[in-house]
Amino acid sequence: MRALRTMFSRGDRTILGRWFWTIDRPLLGMVLLLMGIGLIAVAAASPAASQRLSGANYTYADLYFLKRQVIWVAIGLPVLIAVSMLPKLWTRRLALLGTAGGLAALAALPFLGDEGTNGAVRWIIIGGSQVQPSELLKPMFIVTTAWLLAFRFDDPKVPAIPASGLLLVLIVALLMIQPDLGQTVLVSSIWVAQAFIAGLSATLLAILIAIGAVGILMAYLFVPHVTSRIDRFITGEGDNFQAERSIDAIRSGGLFGTGPGEGQAKFSLPEPHTDYIFAVIGEEFGMIACLFVAILFLAIVVRVITQLFDEDDPFVTVAAAGLAAQIGLQAFINMIVALDLLPSKGMTLPFISHGGSSFLALCIGTGMLLSLTRRSRFLTRAAEPEMRLGAT
Amino acid sequence: MSPAALRTLRIQLAGKRQAHLRRARQRMVVGMALFGCLTLLTGARLADLALREPVGVANAHNLWERIGPRAPIVDRNGSDLARSFEAYYLAVKPQQLIGDPAEIAEQIARIIGERDPADIQKKLSHRGKWAYVERRVMPRDAQALKALGEPGLEIGREWERVYPNGTLAAHTIGHANADGEGMAGLERQLDERLRDPDRADEPVQLSLDTRVQHVLVQELAAQMDRHSAIGGSGIVMDVRTGELIAMTSQPVFDPNAPKFGGGGEMDPRFNRATYGVYELGSTFKALTMAMAMESGVVTSMAQGYDASAPIRIGRHRIRDFHAKNRWLSVPEIFMYSSNIGTAKMALDIGPERQQSYLSQLGMLDRPTLELAERGKPLQPPRWGEASTMTISYGHGLSVTPLHLAAAYAAIVNGGVYHEPTLMKLGLDEQPEGRRVFSEATSARVNALLRLVVKNGTGRNAEAEGYRVGGKTGTAEKPKNGGYARRSLVTTFAAAFPMDDPQYVVVAMLDEPKGIKETYGYATAGWTAAPVVSRVIGRIAPLLDVAPSDTKDVDLSEMLAQVRGAKETG
Numbered sequence: 001m002r003a004l005r006t007m008f009s010r011g012d013r014t015i016l017g018r019w020f021w022t023i024d025r026p027l028l029g030m031v032l033l034l035m036g037i038g039l040i041a042v043a044a045a046s047p048a049a050s051q052r053l054s055g056a057n058y059t060y061a062d063l064y065f066l067k068r069q070v071i072w073v074a075i076g077l078p079v080l081i082a083v084s085m086l087p088k089l090w091t092r093r094l095a096l097l098g099t100a101g102g103l104a105a106l107a108a109l110p111f112l113g114d115e116g117t118n119g120a121v122r123w124i125i126i127g128g129s130q131v132q133p134s135e136l137l138k139p140m141f142i143v144t145t146a147w148l149l150a151f152r153f154d155d156p157k158v159p160a161i162p163a164s165g166l167l168l169v170l171i172v173a174l175l176m177i178q179p180d181l182g183q184t185v186l187v188s189s190i191w192v193a194q195a196f197i198a199g200l201s202a203t204l205l206a207i208l209i210a211i212g213a214v215g216i217l218m219a220y221l222f223v224p225h226v227t228s229r230i231d232r233f234i235t236g237e238g239d240n241f242q243a244e245r246s247i248d249a250i251r252s253g254g255l256f257g258t259g260p261g262e263g264q265a266k267f268s269l270p271e272p273h274t275d276y277i278f279a280v281i282g283e284e285f286g287m288i289a290c291l292f293v294a295i296l297f298l299a300i301v302v303r304v305i306t307q308l309f310d311e312d313d314p315f316v317t318v319a320a321a322g323l324a325a326q327i328g329l330q331a332f333i334n335m336i337v338a339l340d341l342l343p344s345k346g347m348t349l350p351f352i353s354h355g356g357s358s359f360l361a362l363c364i365g366t367g368m369l370l371s372l373t374r375r376s377r378f379l380t381r382a383a384e385p386e387m388r389l390g391a392t
Numbered sequence: 393m394s395p396a397a398l399r400t401l402r403i404q405l406a407g408k409r410q411a412h413l414r415r416a417r418q419r420m421v422v423g424m425a426l427f428g429c430l431t432l433l434t435g436a437r438l439a440d441l442a443l444r445e446p447v448g449v450a451n452a453h454n455l456w457e458r459i460g461p462r463a464p465i466v467d468r469n470g471s472d473l474a475r476s477f478e479a480y481y482l483a484v485k486p487q488q489l490i491g492d493p494a495e496i497a498e499q500i501a502r503i504i505g506e507r508d509p510a511d512i513q514k515k516l517s518h519r520g521k522w523a524y525v526e527r528r529v530m531p532r533d534a535q536a537l538k539a540l541g542e543p544g545l546e547i548g549r550e551w552e553r554v555y556p557n558g559t560l561a562a563h564t565i566g567h568a569n570a571d572g573e574g575m576a577g578l579e580r581q582l583d584e585r586l587r588d589p590d591r592a593d594e595p596v597q598l599s600l601d602t603r604v605q606h607v608l609v610q611e612l613a614a615q616m617d618r619h620s621a622i623g624g625s626g627i628v629m630d631v632r633t634g635e636l637i638a639m640t641s642q643p644v645f646d647p648n649a650p651k652f653g654g655g656g657e658m659d660p661r662f663n664r665a666t667y668g669v670y671e672l673g674s675t676f677k678a679l680t681m682a683m684a685m686e687s688g689v690v691t692s693m694a695q696g697y698d699a700s701a702p703i704r705i706g707r708h709r710i711r712d713f714h715a716k717n718r719w720l721s722v723p724e725i726f727m728y729s730s731n732i733g734t735a736k737m738a739l740d741i742g743p744e745r746q747q748s749y750l751s752q753l754g755m756l757d758r759p760t761l762e763l764a765e766r767g768k769p770l771q772p773p774r775w776g777e778a779s780t781m782t783i784s785y786g787h788g789l790s791v792t793p794l795h796l797a798a799a800y801a802a803i804v805n806g807g808v809y810h811e812p813t814l815m816k817l818g819l820d821e822q823p824e825g826r827r828v829f830s831e832a833t834s835a836r837v838n839a840l841l842r843l844v845v846k847n848g849t850g851r852n853a854e855a856e857g858y859r860v861g862g863k864t865g866t867a868e869k870p871k872n873g874g875y876a877r878r879s880l881v882t883t884f885a886a887a888f889p890m891d892d893p894q895y896v897v898v899a900m901l902d903e904p905k906g907i908k909e910t911y912g913y914a915t916a917g918w919t920a921a922p923v924v925s926r927v928i929g930r931i932a933p934l935l936d937v938a939p940s941d942t943k944d945v946d947l948s949e950m951l952a953q954v955r956g957a958k959e960t961g
Contacts, residue, residue, distance in 0.1 A: 295432075302427070325423065
């Protein structure tokens with residue numbers, strides 16, 4: 001009885017109790033809410049996805065993808081909680097190891113990989129399910145970058161930016177072999193954001209943005225798969241079918257949606273359960289639900305960053321900001337693609353899109369974010385650093 | 393390092409770290425603001441999409457459902473030429489069928505009839521998500537099909553295009569396919585306008601007059617039958633504005649159920665009025681006459697040319713069909729349709745001036761018209777004196793009948809060229825046009841045209857009381873590098889009433905054969921001219937042209953120069 005009563009009370013000194021009182025609970029709450037929304041959205045998208053993916057030899061049951069998503073959540077959520085319980089040091093070690101392992105896997109892709117649907121080699125098949133090493137690598141790389149960049153806070157002469165930049169170039173090179181422009185843009189943008197936080201000069205920032213623009217232009221000119229996608233987007237000619245169906249779905253939903261299970265446009269959506277799940281939400285639950293999802297992602301970013309205002313550890317600051325930026329950027333790129341304001345990227349909507357390694361990677365990344373931002377929730381930052389120094 | 397120094401270093405380091413953290417926090421605020429912007433963008437776009445008119449939700453998964461209604465097309469008096477209405481269709485979602493496909497197929501066949509149950513069953517059990525079973529179902533049958541209560545069957549409505557007049561102006565109106573896309577004619581050319589959802593209720597009004605169109609089609613088709621022609625075309629144009637009052641190409645097709653067959657000219661969809669180009673023969677002589685007078689080559693009707701001997705150009709000879717073998721005055725050259733006289737006149741005009749006039753008359757470019765099917769004239773590769781001579785009587789330059797009608801309109805209306813149009817022009821939209829000939833030239837050529845009908849080769853074109861003027865044109869069709877004696881294109885280009893020309897009528901027959909009643913002749917005077925006569929006799933009352941026994945063109949100036957002609961008042 002006593003144990004039950006003291007569980008999650010402030011006096012609770014068990015591992016779970018300490019975890020509960022130090023974790024960023026609003027952040028965790030929002031992530032759980034997104035996963036819940038994800039289950040509902042996947043339930044809505046599942047029949048459409050089943051119909052679309054059923055072939056002559058095999059038909060998926062209507063709610064096949066919902067069942068799979070429940071299993072993914074059942075795996076991912078414990079992983080998230082477990083990672084969030086790691087001490088800071090262990091999180092860092094996990095990230096460094098993960099970066100090394102991820103790089104190795106990415107490098108091995110051209111030899112082991114399974115060709116994906118649109119001319120890109122992105123997957124490794126492990127035990128019957130597809131694993132996308134680049135997804136798992138993302139959070140690891142972000143935390144590793146943060147670890148390197150944190151040295152600059154104490155001594156700007158440490159060549160942290162070139163060092164982590166080198167790592168970025170390596171990853172980008174491996175991603176472009178696949179080729180995966182979407183992930184490249186995402187990983188590079190997050191790195192630039194982190195370097196910016198770590199004191200990248202404005203001149204260098206401008207140069208990097210220019211390099212990025214040139215890079216995208218080069219990809220457009222020399223990578224056929226990228227060329228065709230961007231062409232289709234700009235001219236609206238050729239097979240722009242996907243984006244148009246997405247727009248149709250959102251329009252047919254209107255403000256309040258058609259109601260769950262009532263959507264029809266979703267049946268002509270490509271990848272309704274992953275890349276275009278935002279359009280399914282739009283059709284069945286309406287524009288207001290879509291807006292709510294967008295605001296929820298904004299809220300996650302805002303919550304992480306405002307919490308970082310009280311943070312004194314540069315590593316935590318850069319790492320948490322990077323992980324939050326990853327969630328936010330990935331979410332907004334996905335939504336903006338579904339709204340036909342960007343060419344199709346093949347990016348999932350965090351926590352909402354149906355599972356796979358992307359979902360698992362997000363769970364690990366969010367676990368790391370929660371682990372890094374754990375601290376006493378009753379103390380605020382000392383106003384003047386000298387005061388604390390004076391105490392030593 | 394002394395403890396004091398170490399302490400200072402620590403403080404310095406900590407101070408630096410704090411400064412850097414402060415900067416990091418400031419910069420994170422920038423990042424946060426960027427995400428705020430992204431959220432605003434997303435919200436704005438969502439609002440933009442969601443607040444637009446929702447698309448048809450019910451069946452948005454099938455492409456055809458996205459077909460909206462097309463705006464109606466009506467004639468100048470407002471009667472329907474093309475209209476959209478909602479028809480029923482029957483489709484199947486095989487994966488959602490509950491009952492036995494064979495049994496359902498049986499039931500469907502019993503309701504809609506005329507379909508093989510086995511065929512329907514194949515549709516019902518095909519591997520796919522969705523398919524049409526029957527694109528058009530009667531409303532009564534649709535009710536019965538719904539009553540089957542089979543969830544795998546979908547009875548929906550979609551827009552269908554209907555052409556109530558069938559073949560009447562099929563080439564001009566064209567047709568839209570089952571998916572609501574304009575495939576030919578105006579339906580294709582005005583596709584965007586017709587599909588515009590904001591203007592779906594606002595009809596497109598054409599210059600065509602259904603009543604005149606009926607007469608033209610009927611008379612032309614009858615004449616084609618009589619002379620076993622393989623094709624034909626007819627045009628009625630308002631010379632004051634360039635509006636096309638009627639236009640047909642024969643044979644016809646039914647836009648309600650267009651059949652694709654033949655190929656090239658043999659396809660019934662081939663538009664002989666605006667797309668097919670032909671050497672239109674002596675009808676061109678009226679153009680040459682007008683050019684000669686306008687350019688000062690011919691100043692008096694008493695002038696003339698020696699037409700006693702054929703002209704040799706290389707191995708080719710220019711001869712007269714109705715050879716008089718003597719010197720001919722200008723009116724005689726026109727009246728007897730002398731190739732020799734016209735060719736000599738053209739030499740005096742010269743290639744440059746000839747090209748310039750033809751170009752001003754729009755004869756060297758695709759016609760301007762609201763149709764996709766516009767033929768490009770075939771010009772000689774080298775336009776020297778030889779070409780100038782042959783073109784003067786309608787050989788060596790192939791144009792569409794529409795070109796000819798527009799050029800005739802410019803000649804007879806006082807000399808102003810109007811671009812032909814299929815759109816009804818309002819009173820405030822009267823086109824200014826482009827002056828090519830003077831009023832005096834126009835009046836003289838009008839008299840010559842009237843002379844041909846009264847005393848020359850075009851007598852069969854006269855319509856009692858309506859003062860018809862016009863010119864015949866008989867051309868052999870080019871074949872294998874030469875000309876085919878027996879395959880003719882016969883044309884009659886006319887205008888009425890010649891004392892105040894208001895309408896041009898062009899009738900053309902493709903490969904008419906001679907018959908007993910025409911003494912075996914298949915020339916324009918025998919085949920095309922009668923069509924014009926009958927058409928004008930019937931349409932003049934519809935177009936408010938009053939018959940008159942007293943009004944006519946004064947032909948005395950012309951007749952004075954015609955040997956053996958009696959003044960016939």
